[in-house]
Amino acid sequence: MSRFSLRARWVLPVERPAIAGGTVVVSGGRIESVGDASIAEPPLYDLGDVVLMPGLVNVHTHLEFSHLEQTLGKSGMPLPDWIRLVIASRRRSDCDPKQAIRAGLEESRRNGVTTLGEIATGTCSIVSSDEFPRQISYQEVIGFSAARIDSVVGDLEHRLFEQPATVRHASIGLSPHAPYTVHPQLLERLVDLASRQQLPMAMHLAESHEELELLATVSGPFRELLEERSMWDGNAIPPGTQPLNYLQALARAPRALVVHGNYLKPVEIEYLASRRERMSVAYCPRTHAFFRHSEYPLQQMLAAGVRVALGTDSRASNPDLSLLEEMRYLARRHTTLDPSQILEMGTLVGAEALGWEEQIGSLRPGKWADLTAVACNPQSKEPVADILSGIAAPTKTWLRGRLHQPARYEN
Incomplete structure (x- = not known):
C-alpha cells in the first residue's frame, strides 16, 4: 500500500505539540503530512483510543x-x-x-x-x-x-x-x-x-x-x-x-x-x-x-x-x-x-x-514512517504523561510505512 492515512485519539509529532484527533498521511513508506482530520487521504484507518508517535x-x-x-x-x-x-x-x-x-x-x-x-x-x-x-x-x-x-x-x-x-x-x-x-x-x-x-x-x-x-x-x-x-x-x-x-x-x-x-x-x-x-x-x-x-x-x-x-x-x-x-x-x-x-x-x-535525526525520531514530512501506537485513556488531556504513567504495551508498530505488529489492520 503506497499511500494511506492513520487517525488516532492523539498524534505526538515530538517537534511540535500533540494533536488531538490527529492524522498522519503516509506515502511510499515516508511521512507525507501530519495534522488534524482535514488532511486525511483515503484509505483512512482509524486507530481509535491510542497515542500515535514515532517509533x-x-x-x-x-x-x-x-x-x-x-x-x-x-x-x-x-x-x-x-x-x-x-x-x-x-x-x-x-x-x-x-x-x-x-x-x-x-x-x-x-x-x-x-x-x-x-x-x-x-x-x-x-x-x-x-x-x-x-x-x-x-x-x-x-x-x-x-x-x-x-x-x-x-x-x-x-x-x-x-x-x-x-x-x-x-x-x-x-x-x-x-x-x-x-x-x-x-x-x-x-x-x-x-x-x-x-x-x-x-x-x-x-x-x-x-x-x-x-x-x-x-x-x-x-x-x-x-x-x-x-x-x-x-x-x-x-x-x-x-x-x-x-x-x-x-x-x-x-x-x-x-x-x-x-x-x-x-x-x-x-x-x-x-x-x-x-x-x-x-x-x-x-x-x-x-x-x-x-x-x-x-x-x-x-x-x-x-x-x-x-x-x-x-x-x-x-x-x-x-x-x-x-x-x-x-x-x-x-x-x-x-x-x-x-x-x-x-x-x-x-x-x-x-546520526539519523533527518530520517527518523519525529513525525515530520519526509521522514520514514517508523511509527508506534500505544493505548491511552480517551478522557486524558495529557497524552504523554498518560502513556508514561500507564502499563499498556504498544498495540501496533510500522516500519518504513509497513504495519508489522500486528500484521494487519483490524477495521
Whole structure:
C-alpha cells in the first residue's frame, strides 16, 4: 500500500505539540503530512483510543543475550563479578547467536522500537531485513595488550571487509569495548579507522567504581579479572588516567556514543556538552538500577546541555527490551523531568545520538514512517504523561510505512 492515512485519539509529532484527533498521511513508506482530520487521504484507518508517535529509538543493546529468561547474577553485585557470569554464560549457552539476535529484534519491534544501536561481537554478523528495526551494528573490539594491537586491527578490518559499511536497513560502527579491555593505543587506531571510513563509535565508559579504581590506581577487581584471563598489560594504563582521557580520544571520531557514563565528573560532563553535536550519552535506567549504582548524574548532564539518549542494555541485566518501560521507569525515578522531555529522549534525541535525526525520531514530512501506537485513556488531556504513567504495551508498530505488529489492520 503506497499511500494511506492513520487517525488516532492523539498524534505526538515530538517537534511540535500533540494533536488531538490527529492524522498522519503516509506515502511510499515516508511521512507525507501530519495534522488534524482535514488532511486525511483515503484509505483512512482509524486507530481509535491510542497515542500515535514515532517509533522508539533504543541506542544501546546487546541482543546476543536475548535468549536469557532472567538476568545474570544478583542485583547490586560488582561489575567484574557480573562479567565473569557473562563469560560463563557464553560458554554454556547452546543458543545460536543469530537466533538470539532475531528474538531480540522481534521483541524490540513488539515493544514499539523501530531503531537500535546494537553492539555486535565477533561471532555475530548483522541480522537485518524489512521485518526488523533499522540498526547501527557497532562492531565490538577487545584488546588490552599492546602486543596484540596489530592483529586485533587486522581482524577488525577483515570483518569490515566482509560486512560493507551499509547493509539494507543497517549501518556499521565501531565499539572499543571499555577502558578495562581496550589498550589506549588500540583506541587511537580505532578512532583513526573510524575517521577514515566515517564510522560512528560507541564505548562503555565511567560505568563502575571498579573501572575508576583501575584507571586511578592500576589495581583492584578489574586488574584481578584481567590477570585471571591472562589479559593484563602493566603498561596499558598510566596511573591517574581518567575517563576524560578516553573522551578526548573519542572526540576525534565522526560521532561517538558514551555508554552508561554513570560516574562522569563535572569536567567530563562539560566536555561532552561542549561537543554535543558529535558526542552523546546512552543512559540505561533499569540496568543502572540493577547494579545499584550511585545516583545517575542526569540532571547535571541535561543542565549542562549533554545529549542523553536511552537504551535497554541486554536481558543479562534487564528483564526485557522495552524502551517504553525504560521511559516509564525514568518518569518514576526522576519526577522533575517533563514527560515531553522523556518522550524526546526515547525518540528524537536517540535519533540524533545515532546520526539519523533527518530520517527518523519525529513525525515530520519526509521522514520514514517508523511509527508506534500505544493505548491511552480517551478522557486524558495529557497524552504523554498518560502513556508514561500507564502499563499498556504498544498495540501496533510500522516500519518504513509497513504495519508489522500486528500484521494487519483490524477495521
